[in-house]
Amino acid sequence: MTEQAEAVRERGNEGGRPRTLRDEQKARTRTALLTAARGLFVARGYATVTVDDITREVGCSRATFYLHFAGKMDVLARISAETMQQRAAGVYRDLDAVLESGSRAEFVAWVVRALDWFDRNREILPTWDEALAAEPEFQAVGRRSIVELTAAMPHYLARWPEGRQDEARFRVELLVTQLERYFTRSAVQGTIEFTGDAAAEILAGIWFPALQAPG
Structure with missing residues (x-):
């Protein structure tokens, strides 16, 4: 057999x-x-x-x-799925509640927590990037992980008109992308020196208004 x-x-x-x-x-x-x-x-x-x-x-x-x-890719996909499910259940469900509160101060605190998630998982991040480049099939895994984040934010999505739901999801995806790239450049590559609470304040200044539903 x-x-x-x-x-x-x-x-x-x-x-x-x-x-x-x-x-x-x-x-x-x-x-x-x-x-x-x-x-x-x-x-x-x-x-x-x-x-x-x-x-x-x-x-x-x-x-x-x-x-x-x-195979090897399946192992990494399972590792990614478990890690990203924790991220969706924790970090982005938390964001859903923060946005519903309407508090900018809470959003700043959330940015700090979101960056802390990257810090706690920083060792595996380069492996995901390498697999995405080497294995075209792994892109579906990466895409599912992003979809799960917005799926964890039902209250945020419900505040957007039905015809703009895709835009609402895209805004969250852009937020995820910027936080990831910022963390990589600041904490991993060391090419950005602006860090800490000051960086969280500036990121919140960009993203808190960008995630507000129309009207």
């Missing part, structure tokens, strides 16, 4: 039955593979890491790897 066929058979056995010790072991192995892959991606980048490197780090076989993931 091929590795892929074994993976299909194994996944098919999991539907609708009580969790067993075998299931617990599989879950631990999956977590170990994700942890090992993330560490390798951070240390060496996306392109140079192989499936063999990941399995060697965990001490399992390629067949075991393919029970859980379709």
